[in-house]
Amino acid sequence: MSPTPFLVLSALLFSIGTLGVLVRRNAIVVFMCVELMLNASNLAFVTFARQHGNLDGQIAAFFVMVVAAAEVVVGLAIIMTIFRTRRSASVDDASLLKY
């Protein structure tokens, strides 16, 4: 089976993720979109692994999951902190630093 459909799907998911980062204000949703981007990369890794016939791509996907898990913990902790201080999870509200 040709890998192209998988790759196109992965590219689409990745692009949707980037779009989400740009248009959503809720920090948690923005972060979900980043997770979607990571997942899309994983799909590409797994597909390429099959194409090249080595397992390195699958290892990469495995590492990405570990990294994502750690990142989620740190990210959500930061978002929680800022939510507790400002009672808002909107990324637009945090804009004291500018110019």
Add this chain to the structure above:
Amino acid sequence: MIPLADRAFDAPHLNYGRLSPLLIVFGVALAGVLVEAFAPRRLRYAINTVLSLVGLLAALIAVVLVAGDAPSHHGGVSLGSLEAVGAIAVDGPALFLWGILLVFGLLSVLLFAERHLEGGLTAFAGQAAALPGTDAEREAASRGVEHTEVFPLMMFALGGMMLFPAANDLLTMFVALEVLSLPLYLLCGLARRRRLISQEAAMKYFLLGAFSSALFLYGIALVYGFAGSFQLAAIDTAISARAGATSMLLVGMGLMAVGLLFKVGAAPFHAWTPDVYQGAPTAVTAFMAACTKIAAFGALLRVFYVAFGAANWEWLPVMWVIAALTMAVGSVIAITQTDVKRMLAYSSIAHAGFVITGFVGVQSAAEVGDTQVTSLQAVLFYLVTYGFATIGAFAVVTLVRDAGGETTHLSRWAGLGKEAPVLAGVFAFFLLAFAGIPLTSGFTGKWMVFAAAWAGGAWPLVVVAVLMSAVAAFFYVRVIVLMFFSDPVGDGPTVAVPSILTTAAITVGATMTLVLGVVPQPVLDLARQAGQFIR
């Protein structure tokens, strides 16, 4: 199917000796976490400070020892070896970068540990989980509670920074990127004063950092798709073999470049830099500005010279544009800044542009030859000069204070020359170094990268760079004028008397800035001995 037992697994051999600098730093970080878990609260600060300092010194010694008997590679052209089953290149540039990262790490630890400025406490939040301005926060402060976790976090970040430019495959590099980033996201949000902007900085850094590492990761995926391997050497082989590089490779290369350029703060991926530098605790800013940049440049050079070296004519034009844009954005925007930390942040962007200028110069003179300074060496040298001045400058920023903590608005710095002539003089000296005035390290550093770039045929870029350093000189001098030639507004800032720790950091920074301007030769020799990347 062959039974598993028949295909015995050879446990990989790790040469712990050669990896010892990395292992020591990670070990210290782990020990620091254990201290946090088990030591009584009042001892944690002392134990962690001493542990970090001793650990970094030990790692530095280990770097020297490893460098001392590094095997020669490629018949003496470069030295070093591939370790950890080819995942890590312990070569000249990597050892050099490890050395300077550890030195700057040491200076940063000194700033982290400073306790004289906040009435016996560090500059980090007492209870990060307590809401700003509540009783809980005040109680934490009055009881002398502080987050000594910053020391292990910093060690983890430093470990990641050391691994990042030494990683010889993209996967290790990605993991290293995250290892260095995550603790920094956390550290940014831990300021004791001005919690709101500190948290905002953490969130911005985190979201944009996660975004950029996702782009970086997708780039890795595409490059893997092109080459079928994560090994830098294998990618190089794949690129050389298929002369007509496919567009997939280029897209992947571009996305990887985005991730790396984000970390070095190059335009148009610089937007996080001023906000994060301003919001983060100043000690963390100093650490980030010096060490992250070094690590990211190390990785950028390794990836683009080793893995993508064969396709350099394709990425060079784009890098030219980025270098010019970065210098312009940094220098021009800095002119109208009113906050010292923000101005230094833009200045760091401009410096990233200068480094990229050196980085670009090189490869177009495909055979760098041994008659000229290679751009790798020039960049390594520049990073040393920049690091000392940056840490010193931010250390000075921590000392100028008023009732609300550090006072970073430029108008409050007016007349500092009368208030504290020595401190203002030292700061002015750092600014002159940033401006590249002769007899400071900034001049020799700039000279080296510009020379490398010019030798590599990037002379239009050098013209832009010289023009931009002229523009940049203007805003550095503006601050000097403000400090020495203006009257203080109101009561003027007070200059806190630091402990030996910050004093030492500033002294080392200033001394090295002077020494590297007058006798740069020893460090240049070291950079030269670092030779080239191995693959």
Add this chain to the structure above:
Amino acid sequence: MIAFWILAPLMVVCALGMVVSRKAVHSALMLAVVMVSLAILYAAQDAPFLFAVQIIVYTGAVLMLFLFVLMLVGVDASDSLVETLRGQRLLAIAVGLLFAIVLVAGLAQVTVGAVVGLDEANIDGNVPGVARLLFSNYVFAFEVTSALLITAAVGAMVLAHRERLSAKPTQRDMALQRMRDYADRGVHPGPLPGPGTFARHNSVDTPALLPDGTPSELSISRVMRARGTVRDVEADRAAIARVDDETNVLRGGGDR
């Protein structure tokens, strides 16, 4: 392949739904669908180990964490989707489309390459194959991920865990405090009045009535008042009175 053609449109729709849904919880659930579908695609591409890890780590752990935080933040809060930054949405869509086109164009070339397939690599089974690679070529990266996990744990503790700096007050302390407050400031020492005098359903949003007929402010949680969900006693009273009147009129009419 059939699985792919069924799942792919679903995934794209869900991904888009994640971006456009007003409620963060819905976004999370859509993301869950995408992740589970991805797991199936992994299985379809000879990656059974990843299939399991994807479900366990992503859907099981990561997504649960997201939902957990959403609960803390307020699960039914829905976001306004009106764009407040001028030009942001338009530019975002334009740039996003451009980016998607570039990516797809870059990837479309892959068709030329022959697919090797994983039959040989998976000859010992997928899990041993992965393990072999993980503990040889990538052993250092594997070890270093421990640093990541420790960082994450320390970070979560630092940012979210508040240490108790003074001893927790006992019941006796609290009782004494209550009496002191009563003595000093006249704060009512007993339990607060319960709500629901007019309750026509088992509701906490209706205040109790004091003996003089006025609603008791204390009987309603402050949070509810802040949210504006407290029932208006006077309106209820008026409504009841109206009903009574009507009944009276009706009754009176019957009498006549």
Add this chain to the structure above:
Amino acid sequence: MDSISSLLALIIAIPAASAAVLLVGGRWTDRWGHVLGTLAPIASFVIAVLAFLDLQAGGGEPLQQHLFTWIDVNSFQVDFDLLFDQLSALFVLLITGVGSLIHVYSIGYMAADPRRRRFFGYLNLFVAAMLTLVLADDYLAVFLGWEGVGLASYLLIGFWQYKDSAAVAAKKAFVVNRVGDVGMALAIMLMFASFGSTSFAGVAEGMESASAALATALGLLLLLGAAGKSAQVPLQSWLLDAMEGPTPVSALIHAATMVTAGVYLVTRSHFVYAETEVAQTAVVIVGLVTLLWGAVIGCAKDDIKKALAGSTMSQIGYMMLAAGIGPAGYAFAIFHLLTHGFFKANLFLGAGSVMHAMNDDVNMRRYGALRAALPITFITFACGYLAIIGFPGLAGFWSKDRIIEAAFNENVYIGVGALIGAGITAFYMTRLMIMTFLSEKRWQRDVHPHESPLVMTAPLVVLAAGSVVGGALLLNNWIVEWLEPVVGVEEHHEALLSPLLITLLVLAMVAAGIVVAFLIYRRDKISPEAPTRVSLLTRAARADLYGDAVNEAAFMRPGQQLTRSLVQVDNRGVDGAVNGLAALVGGTSGRVRRWQTGFVRTYALSMLAGSALLVLGLLAVRLA
């Protein structure tokens, strides 16, 4: 000889060390700081004299001292060497000699200033940097001194920091100088890239096989650097403003030493200009334009220091002109530079003495008839005056005359230009003299002029003596032969006009200038109005002129028109360009900085747009 060579470093080190002591030492050096600061350049001067004698005795072999290797990367090496050859020798003597006198003078001039010690620190710093500039034997090391003098000059111009105008002037000087520095830096880069060396010897060697285009580029870039430092058109605007600094600074930096660095650079780089007609011509044109420009501006200023500053520009224009002519002119450029160093320092210090007497008023319209009140100042000033206008026998006569002669040999138009310059010089200097020392009293109330103390007048006397006898350097063609080993032999030119005729022409021109000045200002009707009321002034001037309709019709009105328009061009045009550039950069900055909106999503958008463009760029390169 070796012993003297090894002392060369001390010439720089002594003032540098003194500066360090004064600036770092803080208040406890207040009491004796000025003494130390003055002894330092004197000590350097003594060593310089010894070295000079040694050089003379040693048959012209330059003295060299290797200090250390600054940068050594593979084949590229920058040594920090000192070179004391015939050219540097003259400069070192001028800098330390005149410098010492100015230091002595400053003891008196700055006596009342509470920050005198710091002032001497900066002066020493300047002297050290200037000596580095002229003693270095490598362009990169020259650049070091170059930046150093820029910095010191910046600190000194802004020394009276409480004056807003001083701070602005300092900033302007810095900005304009940076423009020149860019040229210099690029020139050095170009040398390094082309020859792999930046030492004088290395570049000279490389030039032999260099292409004409390379030589032209180098020449023009160096000229840009020289123009910035020497206040030549179009980078001249900072010099007038720089007069905000204390007067000794104007004398030392903006008359005798720093502003001549450009001439030094061009002369030193004679091997570059030898290969390029274009750059040489550019030097000549820049020199000529500045010569006239500065002279005309000198006619219009009522501020005594600014009038002198205009004159400085003009005189340096002469030097540039001479240097641009080539081997025939180098020696005269340096000769004029030396004599100018004497008489212009003399004039500036004299002006300082006048200001000292007049409560720091600089407006000449409020001077007048000071010859009796300030006899020593008057006599010394008169010596300087006669020297600068080229009164026969005095220093300026010899040096300027030779430059005009060389200009005529080069090209008759250039000669005429230089000749006219001499006439205008005579005019504005006479005007200055009349307004200050002759004519009637126009003093403000509370002004009681008194002669300055001995510590100030003594240097004046020495400098005046120098102005009178400075021409002696030309005896037996000494200076030409002295500089021959450095700048090469003068080719023999077919003289266009006989030297005697030129001398007579010059004298006639000078006489005309003096006469015109006397005609205009003879009636002692100089208005003492404040310069802020310009319209009144103009009207007063008009009324004065109507009395002499012939004068007006002949050249006063067109002359005044020219003067005014040129000053306009200078204030609006050139200044405008500099300020406009600064405003442009600042404005761009202000606008671009708004893109940093503070919204993280905007940042993400810019990143994504950047990545898309980056990737597209990569693809485009591949397709291209």
